[in-house]
Amino acid sequence: MGLQEIQKKIKDAFEVFDHESNDTVDVREIGTIIRSLGCCPSEGELHDLIAEVEEEEPTGYIRLEKFLPMMVKVLLERRYRPIPEDLLLQAFEVLDAAKEGFLTKEELMKYMTEEGEPFTQEEMEEMLSAALDPETNTIQYRDYLAMMVIDEN
Amino acid sequence: FKAAVLIQRWYRRYIARLEMRRRCTWSIFQSIEYAGQQDQVKLHDFFSYLVDHFTPSSHNERDFLSCMFTEKRLLKDPEMEKYCDYESIEVPDYYTGPHVSFPLLPDHATALVEAFKQKKQLHARYVVNILHEARNHLIQLPNINRISTCYSEEITVCGDLHGQLDDLIFIFYKNGLPSPERSYVFNGDFVDRGKGSIEILMILFAFMLVYPKEFHLNRGNHEDHIVNLRYGFTKEVMHKYKVHGKKILKMLQEVFCWLPLATLIDGKVLIIHGGISDKTNLELLEKLERHKIISTMKYTKKPEKEKLVEESRSSSPWFPLKSRSVPSSPLRLSPQKGSRSASIPCSFIPNRKEISKRVRKSVQLELEKCRQQVGVSEFKVQEELPLLPPESELDSCDLEGVNYEEWKQVADILWSDPMPQEGCKANTARGEGCYFGPNVTEQMLQRHNLQFLIRSHECKPEGYEFCHNRKVLTIFSASNYYEVGSNRGAYVKLGRDLIPHIVQYQANRATHTLTMRQRISRVEESALRALREKLFAHSSSLLGAFKSYDLDGTNFITLSDWSAAVESVLHLGLPWRVLRPQLVTHTTNNMLEYKSWLNDLAKEQLSHENIQSSLLEVLYRNRSNLETIFRIIDSDHSGLISFDEFRQIWKLFSSHMNIDISDESICDLARSIDFNKDGNIDINEFLEAFRLVEQSYLEDKDSELKTSETSDSSCSSQGIH
Numbered sequence: 001m002g003l004q005e006i007q008k009k010i011k012d013a014f015e016v017f018d019h020e021s022n023d024t025v026d027v028r029e030i031g032t033i034i035r036s037l038g039c040c041p042s043e044g045e046l047h048d049l050i051a052e053v054e055e056e057e058p059t060g061y062i063r064l065e066k067f068l069p070m071m072v073k074v075l076l077e078r079r080y081r082p083i084p085e086d087l088l089l090q091a092f093e094v095l096d097a098a099k100e101g102f103l104t105k106e107e108l109m110k111y112m113t114e115e116g117e118p119f120t121q122e123e124m125e126e127m128l129s130a131a132l133d134p135e136t137n138t139i140q141y142r143d144y145l146a147m148m149v150i151d152e153n
Numbered sequence: 154f155k156a157a158v159l160i161q162r163w164y165r166r167y168i169a170r171l172e173m174r175r176r177c178t179w180s181i182f183q184s185i186e187y188a189g190q191q192d193q194v195k196l197h198d199f200f201s202y203l204v205d206h207f208t209p210s211s212h213n214e215r216d217f218l219s220c221m222f223t224e225k226r227l228l229k230d231p232e233m234e235k236y237c238d239y240e241s242i243e244v245p246d247y248y249t250g251p252h253v254s255f256p257l258l259p260d261h262a263t264a265l266v267e268a269f270k271q272k273k274q275l276h277a278r279y280v281v282n283i284l285h286e287a288r289n290h291l292i293q294l295p296n297i298n299r300i301s302t303c304y305s306e307e308i309t310v311c312g313d314l315h316g317q318l319d320d321l322i323f324i325f326y327k328n329g330l331p332s333p334e335r336s337y338v339f340n341g342d343f344v345d346r347g348k349g350s351i352e353i354l355m356i357l358f359a360f361m362l363v364y365p366k367e368f369h370l371n372r373g374n375h376e377d378h379i380v381n382l383r384y385g386f387t388k389e390v391m392h393k394y395k396v397h398g399k400k401i402l403k404m405l406q407e408v409f410c411w412l413p414l415a416t417l418i419d420g421k422v423l424i425i426h427g428g429i430s431d432k433t434n435l436e437l438l439e440k441l442e443r444h445k446i447i448s449t450m451k452y453t454k455k456p457e458k459e460k461l462v463e464e465s466r467s468s469s470p471w472f473p474l475k476s477r478s479v480p481s482s483p484l485r486l487s488p489q490k491g492s493r494s495a496s497i498p499c500s501f502i503p504n505r506k507e508i509s510k511r512v513r514k515s516v517q518l519e520l521e522k523c524r525q526q527v528g529v530s531e532f533k534v535q536e537e538l539p540l541l542p543p544e545s546e547l548d549s550c551d552l553e554g555v556n557y558e559e560w561k562q563v564a565d566i567l568w569s570d571p572m573p574q575e576g577c578k579a580n581t582a583r584g585e586g587c588y589f590g591p592n593v594t595e596q597m598l599q600r601h602n603l604q605f606l607i608r609s610h611e612c613k614p615e616g617y618e619f620c621h622n623r624k625v626l627t628i629f630s631a632s633n634y635y636e637v638g639s640n641r642g643a644y645v646k647l648g649r650d651l652i653p654h655i656v657q658y659q660a661n662r663a664t665h666t667l668t669m670r671q672r673i674s675r676v677e678e679s680a681l682r683a684l685r686e687k688l689f690a691h692s693s694s695l696l697g698a699f700k701s702y703d704l705d706g707t708n709f710i711t712l713s714d715w716s717a718a719v720e721s722v723l724h725l726g727l728p729w730r731v732l733r734p735q736l737v738t739h740t741t742n743n744m745l746e747y748k749s750w751l752n753d754l755a756k757e758q759l760s761h762e763n764i765q766s767s768l769l770e771v772l773y774r775n776r777s778n779l780e781t782i783f784r785i786i787d788s789d790h791s792g793l794i795s796f797d798e799f800r801q802i803w804k805l806f807s808s809h810m811n812i813d814i815s816d817e818s819i820c821d822l823a824r825s826i827d828f829n830k831d832g833n834i835d836i837n838e839f840l841e842a843f844r845l846v847e848q849s850y851l852e853d854k855d856s857e858l859k860t861s862e863t864s865d866s867s868c869s870s871q872g873i874h
Contacts, residue, residue, distance in 0.1 A: 002713070004713070005711075005712075005713045008713065008716070008730055009730045009731075012716075012728035012729065012730040012731050013173065013728065013730075013731055015728055016173065016176045016177060016180065016728050016731065017176065019573065020573040020574065022574075031165070031169060032169040032172045032173060033169075033173075034169075035165065035166040035169030035170060035173075036169055036170050036172075036173035036731070039166075040162055040163060040166040041162070042158055042161075042162045043161075043162075043165070082163075082166065083159060083162065083163045087159065088159065088160065088163055090156075091155075091156040091157075091159040091160050092156075092160065094155075094156035095156055095157070095160075111156075111157050111160075112157065112160070112161065115154055115157035115158075116154055116155075116156075116157030116158035116160075116161050117157075117158055117161050117162075118161075119161065119164075123164070123165075123168070126168070127164060148167065
């Protein structure tokens with residue numbers, strides 16, 4: 001993909017959130033933009049990226065002219081690549097201490113909201129709404145992953 | 154720890170992509186909606202073109218044209234009485250719908266709500282009766298309705314409903330029916346688009362009559378018969394009331410124009426449908442005669458307006474030929490008359506008398522021409538033509554004609570939108586009103602000592618939105634406006650403290666059981682379908698644009714070029730590169746074989762193999778304009794237009810739009826649809842034959858069946874404060 005094409009792609013994604021049409025977006029939307037462009041940073045990595053493009057005195061807004069070069073570099077260097085499916089499966093298996101092939105609702109909630117970079121209540125509820133098998137009240141993570149992967153593609 | 158982070162990271166990315174899709178979907182709907190409104194502007198350009206350049210070469214054609222423009226207005230009360238003779242409409246014994254009698258009691262209004270919940274239809278007699286009483290009530294109201302929180306504990310303000318009866322029923326269910334303790338203000342746009350417009354009107358008017366002090370309505374830009382022609386209300390009425398529909402529509406014109414323009418709570422909170430402009434002046438608004446503005450749709454270009462108004466006012470009916478408001482050369486005046494083409498002054502529909510004057514003027518000119526040839530001077534002509542009453546007389550009995558400034562005040566109130574930037578500029582997306590910035594709001598609030606504004610007019614994903622430093626609140630009450638799951642509806646409650654409390658909802662049970670992913674997918678599908686249709690409608694232009702990127706004639710273009718080409722043709726301002734993966738599915742080596750892509754688009758749309766693809770494309774591109782024109786021609790709302798009318802209007806339309814389709818093909822098609830061979834075309838059949846009527850109409854029939862099953866438990870909410 002040529003440089004110009006990458007730049008246009010970034011601009012397009014940026015513009016979706018540029019509500020005032022003045023080449024700025026709310027800093028809280030940066031994460032969404034970066035991720036929609038194919039990257040998968042952790043929250044910590046995201047904060048670092050934002051720090052790079054913020055103004056000297058943070059205004060709550062990020063300008064395109066700062067964001068663009070940074071994002072181009074990220075894409076060219078292929079940083080924060082998406083996680084391969086098998087690695088994700090392994091991650092679930094690590095959490096599944098009893099190796100039963102599923103996680104209970106409580107287990108998942110505990111891990112997601114207390115460990116790592118915790119989910120907000122909203123994020124947790126949303127994940128459960130799709131992942132939870134209502135009959136058994138468990139998360140059959142293999143099936144869940146399979147479904148999500150199809151979705152992505 | 155690491156495992157948890159991994160999963161969270163992955164999940165957050167997934168959600169981000171969903172969010173991006175949701176935003177794009179929203180952009181698609183909005184840009185298509187505004188493109189549609191620009192169509193309306195084009196339609197009006199077409200009408201001004203017609204009047205400027207149409208040469209009535211025959212008696213029939215001239216009559217036809219003047220018929221289009223000179224609908225008679227119900228002027229005086231005696232005429233109104235004749236129209237409202239609901240007494241003469243008999244209600245048959247087999248009628249199982251609700252009955253209404255006057256004076257209206259709260260129980261009657263509640264019974265109406267119940268009946269409509271059960272999908273009953275109100276008999277035409279009662280419709281006419283209610284409209285009659287509603288008008289009598291509205292006439293007494295001032296332009297700006299002043300209400301107070303002293304009388305009732307709280308006031309609930311609702312925004313656009315757009316014919317979505319489910320939402321109104323839900324609001325009453327969740328918030329309670331109107332009562333002396335529970336005031337309501339409905340901020341316009343009750344009708345169009347949804348299928349329950351007339352029922353909503355009946356309920357709103359009924360409660361207004363039962364609780365005149367507590368139930369208030371503002372006029373919206375859709376309370377306007379010209380807009381209704383395009384956006385579905387006219388169709389709905391004619392469909393539901395085959396015998397009396399025409400009468401009902403005529404009466405509605407007289408009711409809509411009497412709706413108040415604004416509501417003021419405690420002198421502090423101003424509620425208007427659209428917004429304001431930097432010229433908005435409450436004193437002016439209070440004084441003008443609002444009922445003279447039947448429609449706020451303009452149809453001519455702005456710059457000439459102000460000049461022309463002055464001129465037309467000063468020109469006498471049989472104007473001196475040197476005046477600039479003479480129609481242009483097609484009437485073949487001799488050169489020294491030096492006439493310049495001029496568009497008709499501002500208020501098109503309000504000045505219907507103006508239009509008829511002009512048509513008559515053109516007749517006058519013909520006569521004058523003849524007289525010239527015979528050697529009679531122009532001055533003598535004036536004396537010899539007592540056919541038209543002097544203008545002063547026309548003015549006094551002329552209920553039309555509000556001056557431009559007043560008309561613009563109302564148009565601004567009904568059509569404007571807030572913008573983040575400072576200043577005030579013309580609202581090009583809608584063709585009416587303006588965009589107003591935070592400074593305009595601030596000035597307005599200070600000038601009139603107000604606390605904040607409440608307006609509607611724009612759909613918001615959450616049903617409401619604050620802007621201008623929380624001084625402007627947009628409230629929109631039609632949930633799932635674009636598509637099931639597209640947005641929430643909301644209403645706002647104000648107590649004595651005038652602090653807004655927002656309640657949100659989504660009146661469709663189905664959405665709550667879907668995951669966010671499924672909801673977004675569904676709405677997205679609908680948006681993409683609409684977008685593909687639009688792409689198809691521009692196939693020829695797209696092909697041209699693609700070819701310009703494929704100079705070597707390889708039949709392939711890069712995806713990057715595809716994005717650039719599509720934007721250059723459609724001008725929708727959409728993020729094409731983000732949308733591309735969903736619109737372009739087959740690529741070879743990152744290159745697109747554009748001809749087969751266009752063919753695939755066409756296959757999706759075409760249903761009749763015998764129609765040339767180019768013709769269908771043309772029809773598609775202009776379909777809403779065509780439908781509107783058809784409905785205007787069909788002035789008696791019979792659902793039929795004659796061949797001649799059809800041919801004439803098509804000829805004019807195609808020359809104006811530079812459409813290169815032979816009249817023959819159009820006529821052949823029309824003829825093939827005239828099943829009973831009586832020289833008339835059933836408008837609906839014609840449009841449906843080419844699937845020009847929106848597919849949603851058919852889909853709605855399906856969903857109607859579904860909602861009737863879940864109607865009892867249909868209204869669960871997500872009320873959040």
